[in-house]
Every structure is written in structure tokens, then in C-alpha cells.
């Protein structure tokens with residue numbers, strides 16, 4: 001196991017260098033992700049202790065299994081029989097039974113057969129056609145967003161550009177009227193709750209926001225039942241498989257999940273990829289010169305950034321990961337951010353190469369039953385955004401300090417000051 005014929009990888013100067021020990025590693029403290037993702041720690045773990053019992057001072061148990069190699073992460077992700085999403089939900093944080101009861105009502109925190117039934121029904125709303133139909137709106141939204149900053153010649157890329165698009169797209173997808181979009185924005189921001197001091201708020205704010213969103217979703221679904229259109233929630237209120245339909249409660253919960261799942265992820269992918277291009281200007285020029293590289297560039301952005309850094313499971317039986325025995329009831333955390341830099345799968349994993357093929361990353365999951373439902377929608381948003389940026393602000397450059405999010409869950413960026421040559425809005 002440890003060492004053996006596993007490839008050597010960079011040790012990461014900021015995180016211990018050559019003299020580091022496993023006890024130096026603390027993946028619980030979100031403060032350790034502020035400067036940068038601790039890639040040196042992950043490289044060390046993949047090489048030396050790929051399934052590590054990691055201490056957890058704030059957890060219900062005294063630790064959790066931290067899984068860092070690609071093959072092991074994929075195996076955990078695919079095996080919902082032995083690694084349950086439902087037992088303790090899928091977030092790092094340990095919840096008491098009351099909160100768990102609510103968490104388990106969202107599909108992300110369900111196991112088969114309940115999950116399978118739910119997924120079959122909601123799949124009806126996520127068809128390729130539905131995504132295609134949204135594309136014209138995504139282009140229009142992207143152009144309007146760039147219009148709002150292009151004359152100034154500078155912007156906060158996160159607040160003014162990357163945060164806006166996913167919000168507008170989710171509202172469109174769900175059939176939320178234009179005038180109510182700011183409500184969605186507020187609720188989803190508040191619900192995510194954050195360990196970053198910049199976003200800290202009253203303790204009741206997330207609960208209050210989710211109740212308001214819930215009531216809103218309820219009303220919206222009632223309207224869609226009476227007067228259906230082409231949007232996702234109209235489709236879902238009608239969706240039926242062998243007489244089975246989603247209940248009002250299930251629809252409301254799905255609305256809530258989408259508001260969160262589709263927002264921060266896509267925002268931080270676009271932000272993180274922009275920073276990657278600033279760090280690798282040759283790759284920006286390469287993409288400018290050859291737009292046919294966009295599809296492979298998108299996959300590389302997803303691999304390199306990995307906006308969702310981990311998910312959690314609970315062992316449902318005594319089981320083995322790699323060589324390591326896991327006991328039923330143990331907490332297991334698997335790191336997408338580490339799997340996507342595993343040198344046994346990706347050649348030169350720390351290099352950002354927009355032409356990389358194959359690129360079987362696990363940014364959307366490792367092919368298990370919970371594989372990201374919005375993957376193709378996200379890919380389309382990313383494609384449109386970078387295509388329009390390359391056309392309209394080709395000389396975009398970093399113009400200050402990047403500020404990262406304090407989180408060990410979302411690989412996030414809060415502010416990216418940028419500058420570019422001013423231009424006239426399209427005003428379409």
C-alpha cells in the first residue's frame with residue numbers, strides 16, 4: 001500500500017515540503033484552504049496513506065476515513081450498497097437526527113430504491129432537448145452580463161460575471177419570473193451558510209431563507225399544475241411513471257436542492273477556471289487561436305478546479321477500501337479534488353492543459369447513481385461564458401489580489417479584480 005509502485009508527486013512547498021508528516025495534515029480546518037487548495041497534502045496522502053483515519057475534533061466520532069486515490073474515490077462513489085448517502089447524509093458536517101430527517105428528503109441524501117424512483121422522475125425534466133432549448137437564453141444572459149461591465153474596462157469577475165449566469169439560468173430553468181430572481185439570489189446565498197467570515201450571518205438566516213423558498217416553490221408548483229408551460233417545473237408537476245408522480249413536498253425539496261446545487265458549483269468553476277487561465281496565459285491564447293479546443297478545455301477546467309472538493313458517505317457494512325478495513329457506521333470522506341490530480345490516471349496532473357485527452361475526471365462524481373444531474377447544463381453554461389469572454393474581452397487580465405473562500409467543501413473564489421480594454425455594449 002504505502003509508497004509501493006505508486007508514482008512520486010510534488011510535495012507542495014506551502015504544505016510541508018519533504019519533511020512533512022501525516023500528523024501535519026488537517027483537512028477539517030477550512031482555514032487550510034484559504035491560501036490555496038493543499039495539493040501537497042493530497043499528493044502525500046495518495047502516495048503514503050491513501051485511506052487515512054483522519055482525526056475530527058468537531059465530529060460525532062473521533063475521526064473519519066479520508067480517501068484520496070482516484071480508483072478508491074470512484075469505487076466509494078459507485079457502491080451505494082456499502083457506502084450510504086442516506087445514513088448520515090453527504091455533507092462533512094455531522095447532523096443530529098432531527099436535521100438528518102430533513103436532509104434525507106433531498107435526493108442527494110437518498111439511497112436506492114428511494115433514490116432510483118426519484119431520479120427516474122426528475123430525469124424527465126433534464127432531457128438534452130430541455131438543455132438545448134435553454135441555450136439561446138444562456139447566450140442572451142451572458143451577453144447582457146458582459147454588457148453591464150464592458151464599458152467600464154474593469155470588474156469584480158465573481159460578483160459581476162460568474163455569479164450572475166448560474167443564477168439567471170436556474171431561475172429560467174425553473175420557470176421563475178424575471179421579477180422574482182433577486183429573491184432566489186438572496187435565498188440561495190443565505191441557505192448555503194458559510195464558514196467564511198465575509199458571508200457570516202445570523203444563525204437563523206439559513207432556516208428562514210429555506211422556509212421562504214419552500215413557500216415560494218409551493219406556490220409556483222401550484223401555478224404550474226394549473227397552467228403548465230415548457231419549463232422544468234411544469235414538466236415535473238406532470239411527470240408520471242407507471243402512475244407514480246412527485247408529491248408537492250418532493251417538488252418543493254427538489255426546487256431547494258437545485259437552487260443550491262446549480263449555483264455555487266457553476267459560479268466557482270467559471271471563477272476558478274478564469275484564475276487558471278491567468279496563471280497559464282499560454283492556454284488562454286491557445287484557446288483564442290483555436291476555438292475547436294473548447295470541449296476538451298471545459299473538461300480540463302472541471303478537472304483542474306473541481307469546484308466540489310469532497311462528498312461524504314457512511315459505511316453500511318464492514319468493507320475494504322484499497323487495503324484498509326472499514327467498520328460499519330464509519331464516516332468516509334472521498335476527495336474529488338485529490339482524485340482529479342492522481343498521477344496514476346492523469347499524466348502531469350498539476351499541469352493545466354486544455355487539450356488533455358482522455359480526461360475522465362470526477363468533478364461531477366465518479367459515475368455512481370448520484371452523478372450530477374446538471375452536468376450537461378453546467379457544461380453548456382461554461383462553454384457559452386468562455387466563448388463570449390474570448391470574443392468580447394480577449395485581453396482580460398488580473399488586476400489585483402484573488403480572494404479565496406474559506407471552505408473545505410467548495411473550491412471557491414470570492415473576488416477576482418479584472419481589467420480589459422473597454423468596449424461598447426451589444427445591447428441585444
Ligand code: HEM
Pocket residue numbers: 077107108109119170257258261262263265266269306307308311363364365366367368369370371372373374375377378
Ligand atoms: C460545474 C458545475 C457543477 C459541478 C462541479 C457539480 C458537481 C456535482 C457533484 C460532485 C455531485 C454529486 C455526484 C455524486 O455523488 O456522484 C452533484 C450532484 C447533483 N448536481 Fe451538480 N454540479 C454542477 C452543476 C450542477 C447544476 C447546474 C445543476 C442543476 C441545475 C446540478 C444539480 C445537481 C443535482 C440535482 C445533484 C444530485 C443528483 C442525485 O442525487 O442523484 N449540478 N453535482
